């Protein structure tokens with residue numbers, strides 16, 4: 001099997017596993033992930049990017065509420081309207097008008113005033129399909145996060161990049177490619193892997 005095939009086989013297996021989690025397991029995971037993420041959100045953190053769960057991903061609603069209650073601004077990724085396969089970060093509040101994108105995922109309706117630069121974020125929490133103990137990340141396969149974050153390592157004030165996953169998404173070892181953006185940490189309900 002070549003690397004692409006093995007990455008796709010792993011993707012199928014982890015997506016299947018997380019979609020089989022019960023509602024109760026998902027709720028437990030959300031609470032545990034909230035507890036685990038708090039240490040990455042000291043008072044100095046002003047803006048956090050996160051995601052709305054899709055395809056069995058850990059639900060970050062509790063984390064979003066936590067941010068709002070503690071005065072942290074939040075952003076959500078939006079499919080870039082111009083640059084193919086890139087994401088834009090848009091401010092997200094309780095009043096943000098939402099729409100559904102072509103993947104069926106809810107995202108803030110495009111509003112130029114709401115665009116936030118990556119450098120304005122202290123932390124970017126992102127979903128993943130698979131991870132390993134070295135902190136390597138396998139995404140859904142579109143390369144959206146990899147493209148969007150490809151220059152982030154060169155920035156002076158760059159956000160911390162943190163992957164969020166269920167425990168059942170851990171691989172022994174992932175076949176990683178040169179374009180895969182390295183993460184600073186991966187958080188699951190029971191693990192914190194710092195690279």
Ligand SMILES: Nc1ncnc2c1ncn2[C@@H]1O[C@H](COP(=O)(O)OP(=O)(O)OP(=O)(O)O)[C@@H](O)[C@H]1O
Nearest residue numbers: 138139140141142143144145146147150177179180
């Ligand atoms: N910085 C980049 N510039 C150009 N193409 C890229 C870049 N990063 C990734 N790609 C391309 O995107 C495709 C998918 O990449 P990959 O398999 O790593 O996706 P992924 O990490 O699973 O997805 P995502 O980043 O959306 O979570 C690959 O064909 C890869 O060549």
Ligand SMILES: [Mg+2]
Nearest residue numbers: 139146180181
């Ligand atoms: Mg990748």
